[in-house]
Amino acid sequence: MHIEMTKGTFGFHLAGGEGDPHALHANVQIFVRSSALSRTADLAISPHLMSGAEIDRFVDDAIASLETIRDDAKKAIATASHG
Numbered sequence: 001m002h003i004e005m006t007k008g009t010f011g012f013h014l015a016g017g018e019g020d021p022h023a024l025h026a027n028v029q030i031f032v033r034s035s036a037l038s039r040t041a042d043l044a045i046s047p048h049l050m051s052g053a054e055i056d057r058f059v060d061d062a063i064a065s066l067e068t069i070r071d072d073a074k075k076a077i078a079t080a081s082h083g
Contacts, residue, residue, distance in 0.1 A: 002015050004041075006041045009041070010031070010041055011031045011032075012030050012031060012041075013028070013029050013031060014027075014028050015028075015029070015048075025050060026050070027048040028050075029046055029048050030046040030059075031043055
């Protein structure tokens with residue numbers, strides 16, 4: 001079994017699980033679109049995640065990193081505009 005889901009810039013791939021003789025267990029890997037020209041999320045940004053807790057940890061860490069980037073980018077643009 002292999003399922004892909006994309007929403008906006010992000011997506012995930014689900015691999016393994018019941019009915020997949022090649023997988024030992026199901027896992028999810030989170031992806032982001034590699035460029036504005038990409039139609040689907042195609043650049044892996046997470047390891048293979050195998051539980052809801054692992055998915056939550058990865059997404060929470062990503063959100064915290066994005067919040068830091070947002071704050072730094074806003075400060076940089078404000079400084080450049082007044083410099």
